[in-house]
Amino acid sequence: MKRRDLILSTPAVVSGSVLAGLCGSARAETAVIKFGQSASLTGGQASYGKDVRDGIAAAFAAASKSGGTRFELVTLDDGGSAERCKQNAKSLIDGGVAGLIGFTSGAATEASLSEIESAQVALLGTASGNMGIRSSKLSSPFHVRAGYDDEYRRMVTYVKEFGMRRVGYVYLKDTSQANQAAMNSALQQVDLKLTETVALDRNAKSFEADAAKLLAARLDCVLFTTNAAPIISIVNHMSLGKYPGMYFSSSFAGQSLIDAMADRGQSIIMTQVVPRPNSTALSIVKRCREDLAALDGKTRMGFTSLEGYIAGTVAVEAARAALKGGGMSRSRFKEALAGLRTDLGGYKVQFSSSNPDGSHFVDVVAIDRYGRIIG
Secondary structure, eight states: OOGGGOOOOSSEEEEHHHHHHHHTSTTOOOEEEEEEEEEOOSGGGHHHHHHHHHHHHHHHHHHHTTSSEEEEEEEEEOTTOHHHHHHHHHHHHHTTOSEEEOOOOHHHHHHTHHHHHHHTOOEEOOSOOOGGGOOTTOSSEEBSSOOHHHHHHHHHHHHHHTTOOOEEEEEETTSOHHHHHHHHHHHHHTTOOEEEEEEEOTTOSOOHHHHHHHHHTTOSEEEEESOHHHHHHHHHHHHHTTOOSEEEEOGGGHHHHHHHHHHTTOOEEEEESSOOTTOSSOHHHHHHHHHHHHHHSOOOOSHHHHHHHHHHHHHHHHHHHHHHTTEEEHHHHHHHHHTOEEEOSSOEEEOBTTBOBOOOOOEEEEEOTTSOBOO
């Protein structure tokens, strides 16, 4: 049997005895552990999906250099489609991956949960704060980043501190109602309520009418929870309408929103769920930057790629813990995740058997018109 064919399967993925045999000889080839990802590599979230994918790939490539085990990522494009994501999840599960990682659409992932839960395979590091995938009734998801409830609380506290009262909220109408409930709860805690709400069709060809509705409401600020493209379009239209207020975005818009705002000279406030990629003090940021550069020399460093890198690093640590515990299987990988408490170098991830939310870290950053993080 060729070692490249030693791929994870169910129920026994890589047994302890097999791994010991493989590692017992200096001439033995490397065992392979594969993880599956469904990501938006085309469509309006393409840059977001590619950044998350590249971050995971960089973490896997770096971990594989140490020998003994090679980590591989199988990525299937879903274009942000719930149906394609569901099909991808089934295909990856049937293909024998050890776990699922770095799905990039919260709504599409939510639509795939029945398939994932049925297979009892771990779903690690979904790159979304979607509250619909954070139900206490679920056993498969493990989150390495904060949810929208944490992001919204930080966001509206900032809004309150700046004395803004007329608040608009823009979201994608096909996403979980739990997200809207989280926003309303956050506002209630600081004695605010929404002045205007706009639910977007993510496939709309124009957002001009949505921008006009927001302008007519005479808002102090607009809070966005969408991918980057609708925000860019709406901000363009509102700027033409001489909108004087502030824009806030959740982490969902990703690094591409920062780049786009810099290109048009527009500032924005964003919540972020990973450390700042320009940090010089945190080793997780330094390692991510180095490993991305080693990947192909072209992959960009940013918030979104760092989020993927963190998810990939957690997958590696949990897989290694499972192997030390007697062998690698889907169930052992889930057990290892449930017991994982780690500091990755300035970013802590702490799971337990009753807590799949590994991090509640949220930062609020101000992006100036040149794309620089200034606050």
